[in-house]
Structures are given as C-alpha cells and as structure tokens.
Amino acid sequence: MAKISPKRTPMKEQAPEVRRHNFDEVPFGYTPEEAKVEAQRCLRCKKPGCVEGCPVQVDIPGFIRHIAEGNFLEAMKVMKRTNVLPAICGRVCPQETQCEGACVLGKKMEPVAIGNLERFIADWEATQPECVMCEIQPATGKKVAVIGSGPAGLTLAGDMRKLGHEVTIFEALHKPGGVLMYGIPEFRLPKAIVEREVNFVRSMGVRLELNYVVGKLKTVDELLEEFDAVFIGTGAGLPLFMNIPGENYLGVYSANEYLTRSNLMKAYLFPQYDTPIVKGKNVAVVGGGNVAMDAARTALRLGAQRSILIYRRSRDEMPARAAEIHHAEEEGVEFQLLTNPVRYIADENGWVREVECIRMELGEPDASGRRRPVPVPGSEFRIPVDTVVIAIGNSPNPLIPQTTPGLEVSKRGTIVVDPDTGRTSKRGVFAGGDIVTGAATVILAMGAGRIAARSMDEYLRTGRW
C-alpha cells in the first residue's frame, strides 16, 4: 500500500474576492480523480470510529472503499441504505466534530475528508441518467403523517417509506426542505440540490402536501383519525430578539426573515423576483453561530461595503463551524468579538442608523460550560449601520404544542420525548429535530428522524406503545 498522504485532498473553491459578489456555491467539489485519491487515504478500520461518530450511522468505510476502487455506483448504493440526503449532509454536516472528528487518521495527520467524499458521490449520481433507487418493502397498509419537511421529517419519511408504510409530509411553506430551503444560503447549499434530494424522497412514493399548516387546517388529533402515526418535525422557527431599545426600527431584521427573503423568496434577484430586501451598505449581524455567518456573508453578496459580526464572547466560544468562520473571514466579514449591542439608534423616519455596543470580558463559566460574558462598564461605543440582522437563535415553533392537547411540552417550549424512541406523551405521536432539542444541526435532526422511524415502525407492527 502506498504511503498515506498526511494532508487531505483540498477541494477547490471560488476565490474570496469573486465569491463575495455572487450567490454561487463556494467549493467546486472533487473530480473523480481527486475523490479516488482522497478515498485511498481511508485505513478501513475494523472498528470504524467514524460510523459511531455519525448520528445516522452511515456505512462510511463501505462507501469510501467503493470510491477508492472507482465503483461510484456501488458507493451510492451503500450510501442510500442509510442516508437519503447525502448531497445535503456532505455540505452542511459538522463533520469535524462527528465522523471526521472520530477518524483514526486524525490522531496523527488530517482525517479523511468524509464530508467531501459524501458530497462527491451524491453529485456524481446527479450526473447519471438514473439514480439509485431504494428498496421498498411490501406495503403494510399503515399510514404515517409527517409534519414538517425539514431534515428530520425527510429522514423519517424516507425510512418509513422503505419499510413499506404509506407516508404523507405536510409542509407549511410553498417549498419543501424546511431550514434547508429558507435558512441555508445558496452559496453553502444550492437550492437545486435540496430539490433533487426532496424529489428523490418523492420518487420513493412519499406524498408531499405543501402550503399546509397543521394546527390551523388540521390539528394533530384530526390527523390521528386518518393516520396510524404522526411525526412532528416542525423545527425551531420562532426568532429570538434581545429585547433592547430600538429593536423594531426599520432595517432591523431577524436572521430568519433576512435569510428567508434571500434564500426562499430569492430577494437577491429583486425585481425579477417580487420579494424585496434591504441592501444595506453597513450591515451588522448579531450572533456567532452558523446562521450569523450565513447572514453576514449574505449581506456582502447583497452589496454591503461592510459586514460586521458582533459576538459577545471570543472566537474560541463561537458556535459556528470553523470552516464557515474561515470562509466569512476570507470574504471580508469584520469581527467585533467580546462585544454586545445595548440599543439601536434611528433617524427621524425610524430607520436604524447606529448600533450602540458595549465591550465584554469573560467571567466564570456558566451553565453551558462556557465562560460567561460580562459587560465592561463605561466601554460603550457606536457603529454606524443601516441594516441589522439578529441571529441569536430561535425557539420552538409553538403552533403544534398549542393546538395538541395531551402533548407534554418543556418550559422552553420543546416537545418532551423519550430520547431512545422519539415517542411523545401522546400515543401514536413521535417528534424529533429542533422542536425537541431546540435549535441544533441538520444532522442531529436527521438522527432523530432515524431513531423515531425505527420506533414508529415497531409501534405500527406491534401496536405496543
């Protein structure tokens, strides 16, 4: 066997000075040759840590082995057994803390670029005349309703369909995909790719009802009259604000609004598309997670001269993926770390013109284990802005909990489930994803969908709750 390269095969990307002006995807993906080279770095461990590190337990050494041998079709077949959304996972999973974080190579050198390979194999399939179909088991006659077409709902739907159940997904928006569609920008996850993966789930025979708000048009109880089981995957959609003076001034957005206008409604193409967005010259984004990075980078692409990220802790505590922070920096996002807004100042028409901030220092660790940011008295200063995006998180969407009697909900508004089964306090009703955990990652939501599917199948077959 040839000596293993200590470095992973780099993925070519658009140059920062070019990409900060367009919405095209940043990395170009591997060529088949690059993919083979990278796949050959895999040690084919007997006890692969990467699989354990993956919330949906993809057979990683299995598909990588086929790539290394150039059998891309076989690689895809292995992939589809456990993951119906590989093009999405390959792009947005935090691989560095999951599969790649557990890769044995990573102890001495760079771990295998598992995410890049996953992305490669999914994109390769898209160039083929036909895609690999999943095996569907004989019909069970059981009907499953899935509320929400985000990563949790899609995963559960795919799994349940494979097991022979009839599945209908109800989606409130006019496009399926949930946060994959409205939240994550085109330059990180092209919408055509989301559509392709959703279409794959559809091609398995999963029905999709769009523009359907469960809780309004039909309640969960009404769905239970028609369906044998219900899965709630409605996510964490309610934007949080800081409740500081001036937050309702014109030009102050929630990240959800800013990103939904841009991603789902294509406001960056206004006036070809009808939805407008404020194309600010000086944009401040408040927060330090992936959503904040997405908003700050979107601002640049909308034409901002300055995109300033305001985060109250230091870089070490930033929850965003390292790659996203790096991409944002390369593109010229300015970081105001250890800084927190205290109020907004508007002009005579109510448009935001300045944000007043205060410097922070880190004190003792708080409940999250991170050092708590404490304001430095007298350190207030102002930044001139014409647009502000608040990206400090979301809380669970309350619509279903409010309209479903007997569904146990936590103080934070999340639905209470048994973590091993996804079962709620209500017979036949399962839940998973952000509505259970609070705002988290795509892959954790998918993992929750997988766990709930296993348990839901058992319930449908045995009737035991």
Add this chain to the structure above:
Amino acid sequence: MVKILKKSILAPGVKRLELDAPEIARKALPGQFVVLRIHEEGERIPLTIADARPDEGVLVIVFQEVGKSTMLLGTLNDGDGIMDLIGPLGRPTEIERFGTVVCVGGGVGTPEIYPVARALRQANNRVIGIIGFRNRELILMEEEMRRVVDELIVCTDDGSNGNKGLVTDMLQQVIDRGEKIDRCFAVGPVIMMKMVSLLTKKYGIPTIVSLNPIMLDATGMCGVCRVEVDGQTKFACVDGPEFDGHKVNFDLLMARLKTYVNEERQAVELFRQAQTGCGCGRRGA
C-alpha cells in the same frame, strides 16, 4: 394551483375573487387571513378572508390594487390559477354576546369587517355598522353589510353620497346620541384604526383592531410582522392579527409599513411598463 372561480370588480381598483379552496373554506373563521403567491417569482401576499362558503368549498378574498403583486392579481380572471394558497392563519375574532357593538370598516377594511359583523349579529349582539370611503365611487359591500347589521351608516370623505365625514365623526355621533357601546371593532387604514382607538379610549369602549403589518411566512417564523402592544413585541401573524386598539403602538406600525416604499415603487413602475408592452402582465414574456 388554486382556481379562481369568479372575479368581480367592486369599485375602481378593488376586486373580489372567489377561490376554489374547500379545505380552507371549511376551517376559516372571521378575522383570519390567507397568504397567496401568484406565480413562481411572486411574493407571499397576506389577505384577510372576506367570506367563506364551506358547503361549496369557496373562499372569498377582496383586495385593493396598491402594489405590483395586487395589480397582477387583479389581472387574473375566472379559470386562472394562483400558484399557492395557505391558510387559515391568525387567531379568529373573539365572538361573544357583548351587547351593542359597533363595527367600523374603512375602505377595503369593509370586506374584512363584514364576516365579523355577521358573526357578532349571529351571537345576538346589536350591531351598528359604520363604513367610510373617500367618495361614492369607492363604496363597497353596502348591501351585504346592511343585511348583517341592525343599523348601517355609510359616509364619504367628500360627502358625495350625501353623508360627509370620517368614520370617527360617525362614531362620535353614535356616542353623542347616547348609545351605550359595549365593544368596537375597527378594520381599515392604520391611521383610521388609530383615530378610532383614540376616540373610543376617551369613552372607555373596548376596541379591537386588525393589524396589517408586512408579513413574509405568516406562520410565526420570520418576525417581520412584529408590532408593539402594551410595550411588548408581538407577532401579528400568530399572536394577532387582532389586538386591543388602546394598547397598539400605531406610529411604529405606520413607520414599519414604509420599509419597502422605494422597492414597491420600482416594482410598480416595471409592472406598468411590462403591461403597456405586451399586456400579459409578466416581465419578459
């Protein structure tokens, strides 16, 4: 695709559409709204439900052509389709037996107050309707309103229907003649709802207004429709759209409604150009 069953013109620039939407029609209650998107490049437009005939599966909306999207909607005809329709959204009006209620509709607020007035009457209230318009040409739904209220006052800003004055003037007259009003409902332009609320506050008449902030997803996700009520931020789409008029910060609402005036102007201009070009109403067609 949602089919337009019947289109009618109620007044210059004000149109009424009957839509084939059985599921929504079955669930729709007074005070709720829908969001529609006309075509792939369109925006999501929130519109109050003006009426529903659940037995026939018909949902009725009335709209004024004010921006590009409502203008385009106005060009559609019987048999045409609307790409997306979602609803019913928002909390329904709280309908109870209050006693004597006044339902105030300003302009295109009238079709929105109509189902509320009807439901209040069905709940055995004595309903006084006040509807106001700029001029006689623009009067809407007078006959329908008359059928569902005990008394109807129709006024115009310019007096062209013989009853000059604003809805607040009419409300003042009703108060002055010694009516004991137990509750007031007002739907119309923000400034009208503000003036009605200021007036009723003086007399301690509980007042409900239906707010119309900019909306996007309208399911509680985006936060654009936030309004200040009693000093607290609320989302009109899920906490409303109806609120206590005495506690609403109307000035903030009016300011926020102006967020996209420039973009709206630009879109209307382009739409007009395209209209005079090929007449199909869509760009580049």
